[in-house]
Amino acid sequence: AAAAAAAAAAPLYDVVVSGGGMVGSAMAAVLGHDVHFHDKKIALLEAGRRKEYERMPDHYSNRVSSISPGSATLLSSFGAWDHVCSLRLKPFRRMQVWDACSEAMIVFEKDDLDDMGYIVENDVIMSALTKQLDAVADRVEVFYGSRAVGYTWPLPSHSCDTSPWVQIELADGRRLQTKLLIGADGHNSVVRKEAEIKNIEHRYDQSAVVATLYLSEATDNNVAWQRFLPTGPIALLPLSDTASSLVWSTSHEHASELLTMDEESFVDSINSAFWSNINHSDFIDTAGAMFRSAISLLKPSGTAVRQLPPSIAKVDPESRAMFPLGMGHATEYVQHRVALIGDAAHRVHPLAGQGVNLGFGDIACLAHHLSAAAFNGSDLGSLKHLLKFETERQRHNVSLIAAIDVLKRLYSTRLAPLVLLRTWGLQATNALPPVKVRIL
Amino acid sequence: LFRLPVKRLFSTLHSSVDSTEMKKFQLLAHKWWDEEGEYSALHSMNDIRVPFIRDTLLNMSSNYHLGSPLSGVKILDVGCGGGLLSEPLGRLGASVTGIDPLEDNIRTADQHKSFDPVLAKRIQYKSSSLEEIVEESVETFDVIVASEVVEHVADLELFIKCCSQVLKPEGSLFITTINKTQLSYVLGIVVAEKIMGIVPDGTHEWEKFVPPEELERLLELNGFSVKAVNGMLYNPLSGSWSWMESTSVNYAMHAVKSGAQEQSSPREALAEVESEQPSATAGSA
Numbered sequence: 001a002a003a004a005a006a007a008a009a010a011p012l013y014d015v016v017v018s019g020g021g022m023v024g025s026a027m028a029a030v031l032g033h034d035v036h037f038h039d040k041k042i043a044l045l046e047a048g049r050r051k052e053y054e055r056m057p058d059h060y061s062n063r064v065s066s067i068s069p070g071s072a073t074l075l076s077s078f079g080a081w082d083h084v085c086s087l088r089l090k091p092f093r094r095m096q097v098w099d100a101c102s103e104a105m106i107v108f109e110k111d112d113l114d115d116m117g118y119i120v121e122n123d124v125i126m127s128a129l130t131k132q133l134d135a136v137a138d139r140v141e142v143f144y145g146s147r148a149v150g151y152t153w154p155l156p157s158h159s160c161d162t163s164p165w166v167q168i169e170l171a172d173g174r175r176l177q178t179k180l181l182i183g184a185d186g187h188n189s190v191v192r193k194e195a196e197i198k199n200i201e202h203r204y205d206q207s208a209v210v211a212t213l214y215l216s217e218a219t220d221n222n223v224a225w226q227r228f229l230p231t232g233p234i235a236l237l238p239l240s241d242t243a244s245s246l247v248w249s250t251s252h253e254h255a256s257e258l259l260t261m262d263e264e265s266f267v268d269s270i271n272s273a274f275w276s277n278i279n280h281s282d283f284i285d286t287a288g289a290m291f292r293s294a295i296s297l298l299k300p301s302g303t304a305v306r307q308l309p310p311s312i313a314k315v316d317p318e319s320r321a322m323f324p325l326g327m328g329h330a331t332e333y334v335q336h337r338v339a340l341i342g343d344a345a346h347r348v349h350p351l352a353g354q355g356v357n358l359g360f361g362d363i364a365c366l367a368h369h370l371s372a373a374a375f376n377g378s379d380l381g382s383l384k385h386l387l388k389f390e391t392e393r394q395r396h397n398v399s400l401i402a403a404i405d406v407l408k409r410l411y412s413t414r415l416a417p418l419v420l421l422r423t424w425g426l427q428a429t430n431a432l433p434p435v436k437v438r439i440l
Numbered sequence: 441l442f443r444l445p446v447k448r449l450f451s452t453l454h455s456s457v458d459s460t461e462m463k464k465f466q467l468l469a470h471k472w473w474d475e476e477g478e479y480s481a482l483h484s485m486n487d488i489r490v491p492f493i494r495d496t497l498l499n500m501s502s503n504y505h506l507g508s509p510l511s512g513v514k515i516l517d518v519g520c521g522g523g524l525l526s527e528p529l530g531r532l533g534a535s536v537t538g539i540d541p542l543e544d545n546i547r548t549a550d551q552h553k554s555f556d557p558v559l560a561k562r563i564q565y566k567s568s569s570l571e572e573i574v575e576e577s578v579e580t581f582d583v584i585v586a587s588e589v590v591e592h593v594a595d596l597e598l599f600i601k602c603c604s605q606v607l608k609p610e611g612s613l614f615i616t617t618i619n620k621t622q623l624s625y626v627l628g629i630v631v632a633e634k635i636m637g638i639v640p641d642g643t644h645e646w647e648k649f650v651p652p653e654e655l656e657r658l659l660e661l662n663g664f665s666v667k668a669v670n671g672m673l674y675n676p677l678s679g680s681w682s683w684m685e686s687t688s689v690n691y692a693m694h695a696v697k698s699g700a701q702e703q704s705s706p707r708e709a710l711a712e713v714e715s716e717q718p719s720a721t722a723g724s725a
Contacts, residue, residue: 012557038507039533156475164555375509376490377528382475384484 010175013041013141014380015370016168017182018148018191020046022065022122023342023359024184025129026075030367032136033078036374042140043176044133045168047147051126056087061121062210062319064237064245066224066353068117071360075128079135083128084120090238091115094223096307097426100230100273101414102284104423107307117353119224119237119245147171151181151194156336166337166381180381182339182366184359187328189344195335201328201347204408206232207255208325208350209248212316213270218242225309226351227274228411233351234273236309244310246270247350255322266320267312274309288423295427325349327405329398333390337381339366346397349408358397365392456602457541457569458594464642465521469544472522473552478640481674481681482524482588485616488672488681489587489692490528493614496668496694497583500612508533516581516606518570519589523549523563529585530562537581543567570602577606587616590655591648600662609699613664616672616692620649623688636676652687664695 014037017028028044031037067075067089075081093116098105109116133140152167165177183191192199213236215221221238232249239245248258248270258266328347333340342359369385378385410422471478494509505511511533517526520538522545530536530553540546546567553559566573584603593599603613618628625646632638656666672690674681 035506040507375494375532376487377494377531378486379527384475 010167010177011041012165013043013176013178015040015180015182016043016045016166016176016178017184018045018168019183019185019189019342019344020044020048020142020144021184021186021342022125022129022356023363024182025126025133026080026360027182027184027341027363027366028140028142029078029080029129029132029136030074030363031370032133032140034367034371034374036371037139040139040374043178044140044142045146045148045170046142046144048144050130050142050144051123052130053087053123053127056121056124059316059319060212060239060243060245061123062212062245062316062321063122064119064239065122065125065356066117066237067120067125068357068360069115070364071357072118074360074364075125078132080125080128080132083131084124087124087127088240089118089120089124090221090240091118092222092224092238094307095226096223096309097226097228099228099411099419099423099426100276101228101280101419102288102423104288104426106426117224119239121239143170146174148190151191153195153335154337178337179379180337180339180370182341183344184340184342185344187326187343187347189340191338192330192340192344195338197335197340198331199328200331201326203324203326204249204349205251206249206325206349207252207322209246209250209255209258209320209322211246211266211321212239212319213244213246213267213312214314214316215242215244216311216313219310221310223307223309224353225274227309229273230412230414233411234270235351235353236274237353244312248273249325249350252324259320259322263315263317266315270312275311284419284423287420288427291424291427327401329401333393334383334386336383339386339389341366345393346401348401348404351408351411352400352404354400354404358400361396362389362393365389455569455571456593456595456599458592461592462542464640465542466544468640469522469542469548472524472545472548479522479524480679481638482521484679485587485672485674485681486525486528488683489525489614489616490532492670492692492694493529493583493585494532496614497612505533510534513582514580515583515585516577518584518586518603519592520549520565521545523552523565525585525587526563526565527553527559530559534562534583536563538563538565539568539570539573540565541567541569570599570606574602574605579606579608581606581611582608583612583614585614587614588618590615590617590650591644596650596655597658597662600658600664604663604697607697609697611697613659613695613697614692615655615695616690617655618644618649618690619687620646620651621688624649624690627689631676632674638674638676652691652693655693659693659695663698665698666693666695668692668694 015031017024024044028042031042072081093109095108095116096105133142148168149171150169154164154166165179166181168176181191183189185191218241221241224237226233226235231251231254234248237245258269326347327349330340330345333345341362346358348355366389369389370380373380373385410418468478475483497513498509509532510529513534515529515534515536517536517538520526520540523538526536526538538549546565549565553563584607590596618624629644629646633641633643652669659666669687670692671684671687672681672692673684
């Protein structure tokens with residue numbers, strides 16, 4: 001009886017998702033649309049305000065994401081992708097990646113000329129997710145302007161007199177209880193810290209500069225460009241036939257300079273970064289050329305045509321911004337009644353455009369296991385199925401995260417041996433379809 | 441129609457509850473809900489027995505309530521222990537009555553469900569034997585589950601007759617238990633209890649294991665029609681259960697009580713004990 005009275009105090013949810021960014025909101029929406037969660041109670045805690053647009057503003061937002069076809073499939077599984085398409089997005093067919101210190105280049109494109117991915121503004125994704133959360137408002141309760149300030153963890157269930165649920169205290173004093181807490185609160189995850197899950201993290205000595213750029217001339221802008229400079233990769237992601245989004249990872253000092261310099265100089269820096277060959281050395285160029293002829297003897301089609309990136313004319317005045325970069329990986333993704341997804345579990349360098357796609361992959365896997373558990377009448381917070389999610393995702397994520405970290409370090413140098421290694425490596429990879437397909 | 445004979449037939453001299461069995465479970469009454477503890481194999485058995493019950497019932501019914509596949513189904517969980525099987529069935533929408541002769545088990549079960557308001561409403565626990573509830577529960581339940589129970593009862597045929605009493609016509613009976621074979625002795629007792637400690641030592645007595653043929657015979661004799669028999673296998677390394685062809689160790693059985701018109705054999709058996717009962721099927725005696 002005492003237990004029942006205590007339980008009546010704070011409302012009990014089946015699942016609480018902490019963090020209403022793209023990954024947290026999508027997680028709540030996917031569960032809300034799951035047939036086996038029809039009678040369940042889900043809550044989403046978001047510190048910010050509600051984000052919804054009927055029509056996008058004329059200017060592009062400077063925070064964009066590269067959405068993989070797999071992520072697009074997840075978003076369409078609960079009706080969000082239709083909203084994205086009706087707002088705005090830019091499909092791209094091709095990705096050209098090359099080195100500033102040599103001629104080496106790798107081109108990714110799908111054989112059937114399908115879309116390789118989509119460049120979508122984060123605000124567009126959020127708006128689509130908000131709409132789909134509204135559609136299941138009877139199951140998913142969204143708490144805007146709410147931040148969790150404290151968590152109380154239950155003992156693993158034996159018979160005891162204390163509540164078996166996770167207790168959550170909000171900043172405004174309200175309390176919630178839940179059978180499963182999903183931490184989607186970003187790379188500085190409070191859920192992860194409070195659960196005392198160790199995080200392997202490393203701050204890169206780099207910041208990313210973002211901006212919205214206008215091209216010199218309108219073009220069939222369906223290629224994503226990335227060039228590895230010694231200071232870091234610079235990427236141009238298509239937004240429309242006349243505009244592209246910039247993501248330039250570089251040293252903190254250089255990033256600050258880029259932000260403060262006048263618009264003309266900024267545009268010049270970008271064009272120079274893509275076109276200049278000052279980092280080439282004769283030695284590397286010759287070695288690279290030799291390797292290329294060797295490849296073309298063995299595999300005639302193994303060297304691709306080099307396309308030229310567009311040149312930039314103007315930058316959108318208000319759009320320049322910077323943020324620091326780092327990597328992180330939680331040693332555990334789950335605990336009794338707790339699961340981490342998205343950046344709370346893993347943080348990567350933007351050079352591979354994978355960040356949010358890893359988060360969407362986490363969602364697809366976790367939702368699959370939770371749906372099966374619900375259909376079996378299981379306790380949703382039970383480690384049994386949470387561990388299956390952790391194993392599947394760690395197996396997938398760890399190698400990718402490590403590879404991105406290695407690439408970042410490999411390309412951060414001018415030292416000839418390493419440049420040669422990555423030059424030949426890139427050229428070889430470009431010539432070998434099986435390896436390229438694996439990367440995709 | 442059945443009230444008088446029921447009272448006389450099921451007197452307390454005959455009981456399906458075995459008191460030595462009860463003592464064994466008394467010692468472990470508070471260990472039910474430790475998923476990694478003594479009852480871990482029963483916890484992981486839910487992964488196959490709950491889908492078995494759920495899918496069998498879904499196949500037989502035409503209603504489906506989104507999110508609550510067993511909504512509207514009244515289930516009796518006989519020998520419910522700490523409620524390990526009652527809770528998932530309750531979560532799937534069923535109204536569950538869990539009975540167990542051991543008060544400590546019922547106390548544990550009640551306490552565990554009390555924290556979840558949905559389960560607290562859907563599940564009712566009673567400390568009682570099956571015979572004790574027969575009187576007030578004639579033809580009350582749509583489904584009876586007797587999982588890992590029949591190998592502990594004193595009188596199996598009595599147990600089955602009682603099940604028939606409380607089950608509605610065409611209701612389902614689900615039983616999981618252990619076969620009586622050399623293999624089940626080696627795996628079920630020697631390995632499981634003595635060597636690996638998968639099951640607490642002394643839980644089972646090989647003499648009381650029930651071969652599926654015997655169970656099927658008793659069921660058919662008492663108005664049931666056996667619809668499915670499946671072998672089950674426990675993998676101690678992974679801690680998980682799976683289905684298998686052979687019923688030589690563990691198995692699950694699904695039987696359906698015949699509809700109101702078709703009763704002949706049960707009356708025959710009862711007529712032997714209650715000779716003054718007016719028999720509506722005198723022709724079949």
